Amino acid sequence: MVRVQKWKVWGSVVEVDVTEAAALPEAAALIADVIDEAESVCDIHRGDAEIHAVNLSQGAPVKVSRRMSALLRSALWVARMTDGAVNPLISEPSDDSVPTVHPEPSFLDVQIDDDVVFAPWGASFDITDTAKADTVGRAAELVAGELECGAAVRIDDVIATAGHCPAGGWQIPVPGDDEIELANGTAMATAFALSDEPSAATDADAVPEWEAVTVIADDALWAYGAAATALMRGGGAIRWIEQHELRARLVDRSGRVYTTGNW
Incomplete structure (x- = not known):
């Protein structure tokens, strides 16, 4: 029987499901440590976070911890895979009346x-x-490897599975829909549009605009990146997803549901 524990940290709802009841307390502790390590280096709302040293370097090389380096590499990988749609850099408002000294x-x-x-x-x-x-996937693999059990780890709307699956498989709820069986060792992420956020598509025929996009991929980082990107691609989202051979469910602003053929 799958045992579940939930809590809130880093402004997010965290959930761990394990296939061995006795492993639940230790699994939750392992995940809490992984999250704390990531949050401590890259949470921009923490004054002691390591990412501030990177942001203040202003062109100078800066040495960072191994975890900070890994998380930056992950963010840059997603940016490249999505052609910059998921961008790790913050866009600052510019004053066109003032000539720029440095390139964007x-x-x-x-x-x-x-x-x-x-x-x-x-x-x-x-x-x-x-x-x-990135932390979701790392936490699931750590729990499965250290405790020799099946694990499904969720942070908000990103879920990753690892280890052996429970009887009947991992039955994971899809936001706004029923459950779907998530293959062991895969991940699922859902991205939601903000109520005041228009589609990034500028073509008049690039409709519909998406309310939510759910993507299943081989790992949590790519599932998140693909879902967030598809949300911004308007009518071209389904073709983009299929080009990457991903499974997806998309809901437009009118509540109509579109799925890829492999969903």
Whole structure:
């Protein structure tokens, strides 16, 4: 029987499901440690977070911890995979009346050599969302490996599974729909549009605009990145998802549901 524990941390709802009841307390403790490690280095709302040193470096190389380096690499990987749709850099409002001295910073200009980060002048990172997705996958694999049980770990709307699955498989609720069986070792993420957030699509024919996009992928980081990207791609989202051979369910602003053929 699957045992479940939920709590809230890092502004998110965290849930762990394990296939061995006796493993639940230790699983929750392992996950809490993984989350605390990630939050302590990249939560921009914490004054002692390591990411502030990166944001203040302004073109100078800065040495970071191994975990900070890994989370930055994950964020940059998602940015490349999504052609910048999921961007780790914060866009600052600009005053067109003032001539710029430095070019607009790009994630493509960021380099990481071992644990030394080289970011262009003006670059400011916020990698919270990709860090949470990365942490989900890392936590699930850690619990499954350390405790030799099946594990499903969720932070908000990103879920990853690892280890052996329970009898009947992992039955995971899809937001706004019934449960779906999530294959062991895969992940699912749902991205929601903000009520005042328009689609990024500019083409007049790029409809419908999406209310929610759920994507199933091989890992939590890619599931999150793909869902967040599809949400912004308007009518081209389904083709983009199918080009990447992902499983997805999309809901438009009128409540109509679209699914990929492999859903």
